[in-house]
Amino acid sequence: VERSLSASARELGATASIVRSASRLFATKFDMQRDIRATDEFTMVFDREVTEAGRTVDVGDLMYAELRGVTFYRFKPAGAKEAQFFDANGKNLRSAMMRTPLQSFRRVSSSFGFRTHPISGYKKMHQGIDFAAGTGTPVVAPADGVVVEARRWGGYGNWLRIRHNNGLESGYGHLSRYGSGIRAGQRVSQGQIVAYVGSTGASTGPHLHYELWRGGQRINPAGVRTQEGTELAGADLTAFRAEKARIDRIIASGGQKRPSMQQASAEGLRPARG
Ligand SMILES: [Zn+2]
Structure with missing residues (x-):
């Protein structure tokens, strides 16, 4: 639409x-x-x-x-x-969170929970949601917030974390690059382009790995009430x-x-x- x-x-x-x-x-x-x-x-x-x-x-x-x-x-x-x-x-x-941090994606390729890891083959907890999307697809802030980190982080590749006003933090992995001006301490508003989908770090192809954190713990993004x-x-x-x-x-x-x-x-x- x-x-x-x-x-x-x-x-x-x-x-x-x-x-x-x-x-x-x-x-x-x-x-x-x-x-x-x-x-x-x-x-x-x-x-x-x-x-x-x-x-x-x-x-x-x-x-x-x-x-x-x-x-x-x-x-x-x-x-x-x-x-x-x-x-x-x-x-x-x-203050409501957008349901997905992407304006367009092909499908959810992996949801939150236990799965067989595509690279190691071990059963492992997948602590976020994977959205299949092409390299360069804009990632938008799902709510107002402040950038906590925008840096490389091991298997996450180019990683971004945003703290939101509602007590939640959102995290983004495998990014190809960041939006203009995006660095730690930067304020972002809902819908603003903060990064672009990529395949950096331990990744088998272009997708967005999306996490939500509450009180230092990763939680299932699909289970979060978006209206707060x-x-x-x-x-x-x-x-x-x-x-x-x-x-x-x-x-x-x-x-x-x-x-x-x-x-x-x-x-x-x-x-x-x-
Ligand atoms: Zn993932």
Whole structure:
């Protein structure tokens, strides 16, 4: 759906950055490769400034995205540095982990647990998930965090470890190279390209070895709840509900002029093919 999402959204006037924002949101909830079909419909709402002749002169930020009934509303809580996305109940989706750190991969070639090691032949605990993907496939940070190490580490080859705000750490092995500026101490944001798939270290072919750590122990990434966001309360929740109602009205009307901004319009878009 990645390419068709991008194509149909771009036809409707969304910028590349809006499409990227929506893709990142969807990736926190769906495995875009396995869960989403090309026929799935999506909805996006974003600001668009148009001239009287109808020409788009400026496109603002993504305000709302929906895929398969899962909704994301943009809202800026009081005191927050930047706007974040919340579900319909005001639960923050920003701190959620993406289900996979790759935007595309062919298949899971080895899951967490005991297996016969492809090189040694011994039965051994596989402490991560292997994603089969071509050399150079971008690896993205599944959540905001700080790079702890980006260095060679024995059989892992080029290794990267990121500490996330939710107490989890993620690790990446066999990388061909790192993303630009990626080194220990560097802050990374969700969806940012941090490295590229490779086959360095003890590896039989290009793939990503992905680990999750909690309290110094490796855990099964497939068993981790990906939704660990905080919920709005009090005045923030009241303000969020008002903003949600405004966005819902825009969607219900299928696009309308916003009286507060001259020559501005916001549209709820639902193309026939996602
Ligand atoms: Zn592995």
